[in-house]
Amino acid sequence: MVRKIHMLLHESLETALKQRLIVNNPTNGTTIPKNNYTAKQILNDEQLDRFMEIIKSYERWYDFFYTELTTGLRRGEICGLRWEDFDEQNGKLKVRRSVGRIKNGILPIGETKTETGMREILLPPSTVELLAKRK
Secondary structure (H helix, E strand, O other): OHHHHHHHHHHHHHHHHHOOOOOOOOOOOOOOOOOOOOOOOOOOHHHHHHHHHHHOOOHHHHHHHHHHHHHOOOHHHHHOOOHHHEEOOOOEEEEOEEEOOOEOOEOOEEEOOOHHHOEEEEOOHHHHHHHHHHO
């Protein structure tokens, strides 16, 4: 929050400087606070095997998580997939859209976060087989 306020204030004062409303930008030379990201929890092999074993009893979710784990897709990207994005013949998956967070009761579905987010992923044979069977 402090970082965003700093950036907003800095940009506003830069505009005032360009319009000659002030003689200098007092935010120049200040230190921008670093983002505080919480450490990501990564499952070790044993935990991952246990998770997959438990989720096996939920066929639909098993396919979902298996695909997620073998592709590395973001949550919004995997939720935005459609069957038309799956190319069984070439073993590829097209990432074209992303599902955002619910805002005002609406689930936004749109393009990926960045241009580079639109891509094709070469799937491992096990994932191709799993998705073909599910389809």
